[in-house]
Amino acid sequence: MQSNVARQETQGEIPAKLAQEAEFFDRWAKDNGKLLEPVEPAVLDRYRRPGMLYPKEYCFRMVGALYDKRILDVGCGEGENAMILARLGARVTGLDVSSGAISLAKQRAILNHVADRAKFICAPLTAASLPADFFDVIWIDNLLHHVLDDLEESVRALLEAAKPGALIICIEPVNLNKTLRKIRFLVPVHTEVTPGERPLEKHDLAILRKIIPDLRTTHFHFLGRLRQFVIPNFRYEKAPWWRQRLADGIHAFDRIALSLPVIEQLGGIGILYGHKPVA
Numbered sequence: 001m002q003s004n005v006a007r008q009e010t011q012g013e014i015p016a017k018l019a020q021e022a023e024f025f026d027r028w029a030k031d032n033g034k035l036l037e038p039v040e041p042a043v044l045d046r047y048r049r050p051g052m053l054y055p056k057e058y059c060f061r062m063v064g065a066l067y068d069k070r071i072l073d074v075g076c077g078e079g080e081n082a083m084i085l086a087r088l089g090a091r092v093t094g095l096d097v098s099s100g101a102i103s104l105a106k107q108r109a110i111l112n113h114v115a116d117r118a119k120f121i122c123a124p125l126t127a128a129s130l131p132a133d134f135f136d137v138i139w140i141d142n143l144l145h146h147v148l149d150d151l152e153e154s155v156r157a158l159l160e161a162a163k164p165g166a167l168i169i170c171i172e173p174v175n176l177n178k179t180l181r182k183i184r185f186l187v188p189v190h191t192e193v194t195p196g197e198r199p200l201e202k203h204d205l206a207i208l209r210k211i212i213p214d215l216r217t218t219h220f221h222f223l224g225r226l227r228q229f230v231i232p233n234f235r236y237e238k239a240p241w242w243r244q245r246l247a248d249g250i251h252a253f254d255r256i257a258l259s260l261p262v263i264e265q266l267g268g269i270g271i272l273y274g275h276k277p278v279a
Helices: 016-035 041-048 055-063 080-087 099-111 148-160 178-184 202-211 224-230 241-257
Strands: 070-074 091-096 118-122 135-141 162-173 216-220 269-275
Touching (some): 041 055, 041 080, 055 135, 070 080, 080 099, 080 135, 091 099, 099 118, 135 148, 148 162, 148 202, 224 241
Parallel strands (some): 070 135
Antiparallel strands (some): 162 269, 216 269
16 A cells, blocks of 8 residues: 555645745755765664654654554654664655755655655645545654645645644744744854744644543754754764763753753653544
8 A cells, every 4th residue: 555655746836935945955956965874873873762852853752662563754854863763664655845955855765775765746735635644653754834824724634645644743943932942043043944834833832632532742953953052963973972971961951951940841852643533
């Protein structure tokens, strides 16, 4: 059935706003395509035994054993997460609106010898023709804050593709404290953003809780923006050991501080997780 998922590689008409975002990521993929290389063994080792200090590690830890799990990688981009998931045993379907990113993801799959375990679809969320009740995990990485105008419709469409009880896990920028967001903009860290995007706010989380009743949130990145001063481009595995330990220390402080009820709202990244209702 996995082959049926990718039967049609480009599906649906792309609205004007999404087309603008697709062009943004197409340009990014064109540049990154010059630097393709297999996933490094150190990266696989890191996510094979994930910790809890960093958002993506936390997500891998929550998903648990990956062998033969069917995972829908929503907003898969150039397939970096899909490669790690597939190399560690999952069967991955990547979904993204950028044809350039999808093309690059397919190249990565061939380069990493996982083309039989990683398939990709270029389509908007609500027009992807995904099979119903199929996936064990819906993995959403920095995508929901791009579709806030259609948040409920988009998430409901994704849940149709999930098995009852499937894990839904999202990595998203959040803004639960407007004053802190203004302060963050004073930190001179360059970030790539598309026009009109913004973090999820309290009313957005309320929409998600209506659809995913057991939704919970774990917060990250109180001081996390500082990590880019410690490890440029955040190539953690290639950084000197002392830079890794310094970055670990920043994130360890974050985990402690953000475990406090009031301070947790100061986190800039939220891991949102819950399950598709069984009935």
